[in-house]
Amino acid sequence: MSESAYRVETTSRLAQWRIENLASCTYRKSDPFKIGKWNWHLSIEKNRGLYIKLYPEISNLTRDNPPIASFIIRVVCSVGDRKALTHPEITDKQLKNNDDFVWALEVPLTGKFIIDVEFLDLKTASPESGEPCSIWAEGFTEKRSNATALASLGRMLSESIHTDIIINASDGSIGAHRAVLATRSPVFCSMFSHSLKEKELSTINISDMSIEACQAFLNYIYGNIQHDEFLTHRLALLRAADKYDLSDLKEACHESLLEDIDTKNVLERLQNASLYQLPKLKTGCLRYLVKFGKIFDIRDDFNTFLQCADRELIAEVFHEVLNAWKGF
Incomplete structure (x- = not known):
């Protein structure tokens, strides 16, 4: 089996594992992938039913500061009309081992499918108060x-x-x-x-x-x-930073906008990335749309985008799509 069968693709808050075929095995565990401070694993097991697990890799960090995770996990059929099974949103669940989150699917899965995990937040307990604190707010606070x-x-x-x-x-x-x-x-x-x-x-x-x-x-x-x-006010601050030449504010907005790309904001952020010359944000948006297949989830919005976006930007999007198709 190829190494890619175990690899999980990630953005800052999204993990996606493509399963080509489970027919020949009853258990598969992904390679570790980094989200936030922790390395994570996904696993899938066939034993009468089908069970999907998400858990952090065992380490001193996990033992001392186990993640408190909020996330949405889906299974998406990668062919046909991309039907999806979505688990109810998980909010502030502490994950220490591979039994803390188990999703039992009643629907059998065959052929190619995708396990898609969108992390909404990751927290650890504050050493001072013991209250959970988002790790994605820490970097901002520390500065x-x-x-x-x-x-x-x-x-x-x-x-x-x-x-x-x-x-x-x-x-x-x-x-x-x-x-x-x-x-x-x-x-x-x-x-x-x-x-x-x-x-x-x-x-x-x-x-x-x-x-x-x-x-x-x-x-x-x-x-x-x-x-x-x-x-x-990130977008307004980005415009002001560009207009008044505050490079540190522009970079702060750039990094922050990369952290929570989703289907509701990706097209707007792609246009702003092009307008304000933010290469990492543009790459992140294109990767989210094309490599992670989210372009299929926002077809109506994408059609509207095609009618009003800059021609050069549209050409870049289609170039990414063509390159992705060549890889199949």
Whole structure:
């Protein structure tokens, strides 16, 4: 049997195992695959019924910090009309060994099929409080400094301490500080260094952002943004980062948008990846659509996409599809 029979393809939160034929065996275990901090396995067993298991590989990490997983698992017939069997969503289930999650299927499976696991969240118990904490929030939290200087900078914005410029969003205004904006953005620096209207009138018009998104943008600049606020306004922050040349914010949005691609957002993210030249996001979206077969799950949305998307982007999508077909 080929090595590919045991390989699981992954994105940051999706794992997909293609089963070519189970007729000749009663048990198969996948190669380890990495999602989050852990290596995982899928296994399938025929014993009167059919049983699918998902579990982390045994290790010191698993023993000391077992994952608390939320996920959706499906079995998809990979031929014909791609009928799918979907297990009810699993929420915050601790997985330590290969008996913690077992899915017994009553429907026999023959021929080619796909086991598809979409991880919605992975948590571990916090050493301080014991409360579960998402590992996908940790990286963001760790990057936020709690130094006194940064906290004071945030207060300057939130309490409007000695603000000297007004930013007009589409539906409101916020006071800010020229020096902070100029330090963070070369575009703002240029505005205040030359005899432009922003310098003379002490105002900046950002009419393409709502007041909430503009507040999130300033909170990022001042080092005071919250994780939920960042997630809510990622696309608006991406546009602002590109417009005002904040490369660190643009990269933060780029990395974050890669983490939770799904059928509801993949086409929008693909278009933004093309518009703002985000190569990893574009590759991730194309891989999700083509290699993982999600293009079949959003046919109506994809047809609408074909009618309005950039011609070059459509050509790239079809190029990926053709290359995928050549591999079969």
